[in-house]
Amino acid sequence: MHRDNEVANAFALRDGSNIAVIGGGPAGSFFSIFALKMARMLDREFNITIFEPKDFTQDGPRGCNRCGGIISELLVQTLAVEGINLPDSVIRKGIHSYKLHTNHGHVYIATPDFERTIATVYRGGGPKGMMKEGKESFDNFLLTQAVKEGAVHESLRIDRIEYKNKRPVLFSRNDEIMEAGLVVGAFGVNSTTAKIFEDLGFGYKEPSTVTAAIVEIHMSKDIVLKYFGNSIHLFLLPDRGIKFAAMIPKGSYVTLCILGQNISAGIVNDFLNKPVVKGVLPKTSSYSIECRCLPKMNIRAPKRPFADRLVMCGDAGSTRLFKDGLGAAYLMGKAAAKTAVFQGVSKEHFQKDYHPVYRSIVIDNYYGKYLYAIIDICRGNSILTKGMLSVVRKEQDIFFDRRKILSSILWDMFTGNERYRNIFPKALDLRTHLSLWKESAKALVKGEI
Amino acid sequence: MKEGELLGRSYSNGEIIFREGEKGEAMYVIQAGKVKITKSTASGDVTIATLESGDIFGEMSLFDRLPRSATATVYGDARILSIDKKKLFASIDKDPTLVFKILETMSKRIRRLNEDFTALKKNRSGILKISFSVEDTCNMILEEARNLIKADNGSVMLLTDDEKSLSIKAAFGTEADSKLKLAVWDGIAGDVIRIGRAELVNNVTMDSRF
Structure with missing residues (x-):
């Protein structure tokens, strides 16, 4: 599959090569951090420039990256092993449990020993006025780490890329900025940058998206602590358009994330007026809605995420369906860095070493779609919802973790702690199915649990 | 922000995270505070190291499958994040480069031990030379x-x-x-x-x- 060795060698990055990273979000920063660390291990030197016009130190819309801001247990731990420790200044809240709300009651699923293993963060400076609290945004933290490793951050918007002598050349407002040995497309689906890469004609198409909703609800820290504690509140309700919604505590704010098919402002208002949602929130005079937006979410990855001297990662490529986008950014950013540093930057190199990781996320999302279909059936049927709640409640009294199958499925599904593919076999567990049907039958006979 | 709202599990001064001789099922990363690593000897406990925020510990037992070689005790209040052995190995299986940082930490420790050992040997021969009694x-x-x-x-x-x-x-x-x-x-x-x-x-x- 490789072109001859001579051509393949021509695509090995040489010392002093320029690498342009378009987008300074997590995927771009992870790529830069790992590429520079790995290059140093090999006594190599690359010039990495991250082009990011957005200022993540700003609160309000100027610094916002429109995200729920949950860092899964797996990613928190993986980053710690990588030596990227999330400082206290970045963490808005450590999470040890999920409270699952339905129209028929709620259940509580917690980590062993209530260890706070999940982090909530703001990708930008948070809602307006938040910077006064002396906190740092997650994206700014990662970008700073990349700069500490040796990357250069340029607050420039790249608006055109052209190939000259088979090498990509970057332009901003018609000024030639640099010729690059490699361009990394690490922009989000809410930017207009995808068009630049579509115009290059290598077959890249902007990822398919749906509209989600993010609402920032302001209340006092004490009220957040009293009503939400260290738990993310998850809502599985029988609404057609809403897959699920989550209320994510962050200091003096709670971020409401509604995920589903093309969420609109009307759906957000309806959701906030549901009795089960009102039951979770404090009285209306205790909170205010500071801002809301309807960002796009990547639900289908583009088929051609690379070409010679060009690779797409993060939301511009493949990401996890409805969860753990930051985990996917880490995986993609690191996989692209490994390929570029250890192998090379031809499309064959990316096909051989980067595409398997990229493809694994695409395939994983097929499992995710199947699992969400099962959850859709459960949340749409009151008897099954009651059965599910009853099984999870009973599992919480079991000492051995390995027997808490349904709790583990729900935990892994919504925390992003596990790949969908690894959750799938648990969903086939016969004993759990029997328990679910037994408890559902009980609910049907009694009319309640 | 209150300690109870940040990442990890909170420990009080003197709490033992693991004891020498116990089976190791997790490694740890210090989020805040200090941890003392001590080894028991016939003449009392010897402090091998005092670790701080960002340091990892407890990784040896995961890799050599031997009991804990020392006791880890919280020094002052601390917050510690645990990393489960099974999850860590599953992640390493998918991405072997994940051990780079652990290897770097272990290499630094071996290097420091070599230096300590050399210094100790030098001191001992010195002591023997000046001990006329x-x-x-x-x-x-x-x-x-x-x-x-x-x-x-x-x-x-x-x-x-x-x-x-x-x-x-x-x-x-x-x-x-x-x-x-x-x-x-x-x-x-x-x-x-x-x-x-x-x-x-x-x-x-x-x-x-x-």
């Missing part, structure tokens, strides 16, 4: 032996000039009597002198030569 040298030998073997009593004996008896030059324990002299061929010590080979006796009361 036979009693001091014997006491030092006995102290080193105590660090290696847990014992209730112990002594170092030397042959007297006439080579007819053994005199105690250093001793510890309830039965220590530095004025005692033993006939050269008597008891366990006599056997060791005669055969010329070291012997480890776990229970002297069960030994007919005692």
